[in-house]
Amino acid sequence: MNSLFDPYDLGPVHLKSRIVMPPMTRTRTSEGALPTDGDVPNALMAKYYGQRAGAGLIISEVNDVDQSSHGYARIPGIHSETQKQGWRVVTDEVHRQGGTIFMQLWHVGRLAHSSILPNGQTPVGVTGERAEGSEVFAHGADGRLRFMPVEAPRALATDEVAAMVETFAKAAANAREAGFDGVEIHAANGYLIEQFMNSVLNTRTDRYGGGDMEDRTRFLMEVVDAVVAEFGPGRIGVRLSPFGKYGSMPSDPLTEETFLYVVQQLGQRGVAYVHLLYELLPDGNMESAEFKPRHLDHALLAKARAAFPGAFIWCGGFTDREQAQASLDTGLVDLIAFGRPYIANPDLAQRLENGWPLAVADRSTYYTRDGEAGYTDFPAHSNDMANSSAA
Ligand code: PHB
Numbered sequence: 001m002n003s004l005f006d007p008y009d010l011g012p013v014h015l016k017s018r019i020v021m022p023p024m025t026r027t028r029t030s031e032g033a034l035p036t037d038g039d040v041p042n043a044l045m046a047k048y049y050g051q052r053a054g055a056g057l058i059i060s061e062v063n064d065v066d067q068s069s070h071g072y073a074r075i076p077g078i079h080s081e082t083q084k085q086g087w088r089v090v091t092d093e094v095h096r097q098g099g100t101i102f103m104q105l106w107h108v109g110r111l112a113h114s115s116i117l118p119n120g121q122t123p124v125g126v127t128g129e130r131a132e133g134s135e136v137f138a139h140g141a142d143g144r145l146r147f148m149p150v151e152a153p154r155a156l157a158t159d160e161v162a163a164m165v166e167t168f169a170k171a172a173a174n175a176r177e178a179g180f181d182g183v184e185i186h187a188a189n190g191y192l193i194e195q196f197m198n199s200v201l202n203t204r205t206d207r208y209g210g211g212d213m214e215d216r217t218r219f220l221m222e223v224v225d226a227v228v229a230e231f232g233p234g235r236i237g238v239r240l241s242p243f244g245k246y247g248s249m250p251s252d253p254l255t256e257e258t259f260l261y262v263v264q265q266l267g268q269r270g271v272a273y274v275h276l277l278y279e280l281l282p283d284g285n286m287e288s289a290e291f292k293p294r295h296l297d298h299a300l301l302a303k304a305r306a307a308f309p310g311a312f313i314w315c316g317g318f319t320d321r322e323q324a325q326a327s328l329d330t331g332l333v334d335l336i337a338f339g340r341p342y343i344a345n346p347d348l349a350q351r352l353e354n355g356w357p358l359a360v361a362d363r364s365t366y367y368t369r370d371g372e373a374g375y376t377d378f379p380a381h382s383n384d385m386a387n388s389s390a391a
Contacts, residue, residue, distance in 0.1 A: 004325050005353050008056060008334060010311055011234025011272040013181055015056035015100060015335075018328065019349045022275070022315045022337035023059045023104040023184070023239075027074035027367045028375055030086075035118065038064060038077040041086030045076075046093040047376045051346035053099025056335065059184050059237070059275070060090075062104045065164075065171040067118045069192070071108030072137040073145050074369070078103065078174045079167075091179030102182040102237060103175040105168060105227075109192030110153035111247050113138035124160070125153030126195040126202050126209070131248035134190070137367075158206045161219055164192075169226035182235035185223060187262075188277055190247015193220050194240075197258055200250040213254075213261050220262065224269050233270030237313070241277040242300075256300060264307040273311040274304070275337070301332045313337055321352045347380040356381045 008015045028048070029039035052058060064070050064077030077083050087103070094101045110125030115138045117123065130152040138148045156164065172183050187193035196202055196219040202209045208219050220238070228236050242259040245251070252258070263274055305312065315337035318324050324336040342348050344361035351358055365374020 001329055002334075004321060004328060004336060005349070008311070010057070010335075012232075013057075013100060013235060013272070016098075017056035017349055018335045019056045019324075019352070020313055020315070020335050020337040021052055021055040021058045021342045021348075022313075022339050023062050023186075024339055024343070025061050025072065025075060025367065026375060027369060028371070029074050029076045032080065032082050034082075036067065037080045037082040038067060038070070039074050040080075040082050041076050041090050043089060044371060044376060045086075046090045049090050049101065050093035050097045050099075051376060051378075051380070052342060052348075053094045053097035054347055054349045055099065055342070056349070058094060058099055058101040059337075060087075060101060060103045060180075062106045062186055063171070063175075065105050065107055066167050068121065068124060069107035069112075070116055071106075071112040071123075071191075073116050073139075074137070074367075078105070078171045078178065084174050084178045087175070087178035087180070091181075095179070100181050102184050102235075103178075103180045104184045104186055104239070105171050105175070106186035107164065107168075107192040108136075109195045111136055111150055111191060112153070113148050113151055115139035115148070123151055123153040124156050124192075126192070126198075127155045127204060128152060129201060131190065134248045155204070158208065161206075161208050162222075165219070165222040165226050168223045169230045172227040172230040176231055182237065182272070183227060183231060184237040184239055184275060185220075185227060186239050187220050188239045188241035188246075189244055190249045193223065194244075194247075194249065196220065197262070198249055198252045199254040199258065200252050213258065217258065217262055217265065221265055221269065224266060224271060228270050234272050236271050237273040237275050238266055238271055239275040239277060244277065259300070260303055260307055263304045267308040267310060271310055273313055273335070274308060275313040275315060276301075276333075277315050298330065298332060305332055311335055315339060319358075321355075324352075343374075344378045345381075346378055347382070351381050354381075 005017050030042045032040045066079045112123035114120045131150050134150045135147040140146045311334040313335040314333040318338050344359035
């Protein structure tokens with residue numbers, strides 16, 4: 001049996017263990033000097049990611065592919081030169097510390113608010129249908145940042161969808177130039193790509209929509225092909241959340257067949273891994289204390305495994321070594337992602353391996369702009385011990 005601490009070859013990328021730090025928004029970006037700079041990565045973020053370079057693979061917090069994909073304030077992007085330079089500082093530090101880092105890319109689609117979009121433009125979506133009940137971090141009427149109900153989007157025109165594919169390709173090229181080892185395409189959680197894949201939501205009548213499986217998944221496949229062409233095969237992952245209801249996604253009777261078709265297609269296109277955020281609860285909100293992913297459906301995953309030659313990453317509430325190892329032992333997944341435990345435990349992999357206790361983060365510091373507090377001020381366990389024995 002493979003251990004969580006065994007190395008893993010993800011295509012051309014050698015990982016020192018099977019422990020993954022998944023994407024987590026932390027809102028520590030700096031404001032760009034120009035509005036077109038977007039929100040910019042900085043030296044503090046380099047320190048944070050560098051501290052966590054002991055993970056087998058780090059996947060960065062999510063990044064906007066262009067200005068129209070800015071769904072939440074303070075989320076970085078990779079569309080401006082300034083952002084590229086900021087991320088270069090981060091990737092250099094992670095590599096200096098011996099780590100491997102991919103960048104996560106998204107377009108939020110209808111999960112957006114005009115108050116943080118360029119020129120107050122209307123959000124775009126697969127159709128004009130609003131994500132009733134969903135909120136994003138944007139400006140209220142008083143100009144202050146708070147959670148605001150999303151607005152009704154404007155449906156992307158067919159040529160705009162094709163142009164969006166090029167936007168993803170350009171973002172991937174920028175990520176490569178900024179020193180990333182690969183990219184992960186966010187096709188989960190109700191954002192733009194998943195909006196296209198959902199057979200209930202996607203009522204378009206052009207070649208990107210309608211009842212046909214190939215049409216509904218065309219946007220994702222074109223993005224994947226363009227990004228693989230930009231970055232080279234083996235360095236691309238795709239995140240999926242079948243059955244997830246995050247972002248007001250309607251229940252889709254075709255979820256299972258779409259999922260199996262998608263993984264089969266991704267395999268043929270040279271995608272290195274599929275990152276599963278498996279089945280959020282119907283009212284699933286990852287930011288609520290009640291959030292718990294449901295059990296992985298082994299029968300479905302076995303079918304997906306047979307259809308996809310690459311790796312599966314499973315992310316979903318893992319907090320300890322035993323749970324993670326038991327999941328690896330099913331033989332259905334290859335890599336395990338630990339999200340929240342990575343916030344307070346920069347040396348999580350070493351702590352798990354040595355049975356050292358885990359620190360717990362304070363939720364109120366997850367999304368602040370308080371600099372180091374609750375971000376880079378968690379010591380590694382061994383330093384902790386050294387400090388306390390020196391005292
Ligand atoms: C998500 O992947 O669902 C997600 C990403 C970034 C956020 C919020 C949600 O800030």
